[in-house]
Amino acid sequence: MLRLAQAAIVLAFLPLAAAAEVLKVHDVAPGIWAIEGPSEQRNPDNLGNNATFGLIETTEGAILVDPGGTWRGAEALHTMVRQLTKQPVTHVINTGGQDHRWLGNGYWLARGAAVIASEDAVADQEVRGSMQMTMLSQLLGDELQGTEVAYADVTFDEAHDLDLGGRHIEIRHPAAAHTPGDSFVWLPEERVVFTGDIVYVGRVLGVMEFSDSASWLDAFAAIEALEPLKVAPGHGPLTTLEQAKADTRDYLLNLRETMRAHIDQGGDIIDSVHVDQSAFAYLGQFETLAGRNAQAVFQQMEWEQLVCPGSVVEVTIYRSVRTRRPHRRKSACSPRR
Template sequence: MAEYVLPDPVVQIAGVQEVARDLVVIPNRRVQLVPNIGVIGGAHSVLVIDTGMGPRNAEKVLEFAADYAGGRELYLTTTHFHPEHAFGAQVFAGEATFLINRAQAEDLAMKGAGYLKMFAGLGEPVARQLQGVELATADVVYDHSYDLDLGGRVVQLRATGRAHSKGDQVVTVPDAGVMFTGDLVEAGQFAIFPWFPPHDTDVSGMRWIAVMQRLIAERPQVVVPGHGDVGGPRLLADVGDYLELLRDETWVRRDSSMSEETIVDEVRALMIERHPDWSGQEWIEQGVGCLCAEHVA
């Protein structure tokens, strides 16, 4: 990622997709470090999912959400603590009730400052969006599950346990069959493994596979990934299949006592052959490293 200048991670309030009644997605337009952002309405309240990176992006999201709400009460949640998803929450203070799961709140408190510094080093466009970031504190923190009544519509917030991060959260709208996955799922992209030993090793390929199996079993009709195009349940299966293949191909080579460098080279080539159109090839190496560390002899 550091070999070229990343595009400016700007949220554009354009091409907003209505994926169900009173439920829209501000698409990321396949711009790196821009998430898909959800806005879900009920009779008396509206929930915003993710903020975009930094206060200027979040201001645009809040303006759109407030106009969409039309006087309804606002809530904000974030799928996990990473900067493009959560580092705009400060803008919603006093305008929306901010609620997240406890593991995510701990991630934000313990690792937020480090991630702010790390992401600011990705280039001037990213650093510019992160100027003025203040790490927010949630108004409501839940342990494992939270049902948010928006008025005639209940939205389910569920902590998944450690996977892409320690504090991942999935948001489901049962009456619409819609699931927001955050970075547990990407469309047309290799899974993002934030495997940065010794600084951050909370990602777990094995636990991630187990989470995907549970999400597939829920059988949502519409899946909103963290990044990439909105799709159907096939998105969940694609990620689950990829993670299992990545594990199997990594472990069979680990069993043969290959060097990790050789494992990376061989597995990377195989994964690109299987998914030549997927972006994010740089994350394959991190995935192999994580799964090597989780290898069961």
């Protein structure tokens, strides 16, 4: 009977061990790691951890950058964390509103960790949480078990600083990007940045209905101004600022510039999928996302023309039809770029 019970326990933990194995660890600096999940779609094997996370060790506890995409995903992430540090996770940072940036919160809150997020991220999570849970139930099935909507218990508007165990950590929400509440985590002494979904490396980023391609460039510029030595992106391996520029900033600039020309020539949304993005065909998921991104940016830039006829909106309004909640940064018309 005892052997059966022991076998049952082993079997119960096998999926967690397998999910932890798909995570790749990158040494960023002493006591700092990037934990890279697979680039594939969310599935029962990765437990929703298809993103890059971060771990910062201090003498008073560990700080986790993003909690995992589900309760089980957070458990798998915790399995990896235990291999890297003996410190308990005392703080968890949500860098945005995508599911892998916050739906593991419940696991960490139950263990006494403080969870930190921007106010805009929490507002976005409140709007899209139910939809995300429905999506995950279809993609993960029984592996979604235990996952509940749980929000950060510490929120901030633009900036939040954390001093813990000899580390100084700056969390900044400069502008809407992939999601309305995207933030990055900056360690000035080490000159390391965890970008959340502001930076994608090795694969095409996703411009969604809730994204803002104009202010995304502002968010990227805020990171660029810091001149980080090492960049841990929201998706992909540890990288450099130059590679982040190539795969994220330059992609967005090219898409907006070619879309501006398409609109100026009277092009419509149907033909917008044909704007030239071929310079970025080397990026993963290009065939899947390029056309969808083009249509999303077309719609955004048409809106910008309505707000500021004859120019583009350099810093746009967060215009969710669901919440009617404006992003904290107001609209400002500027010459075309």
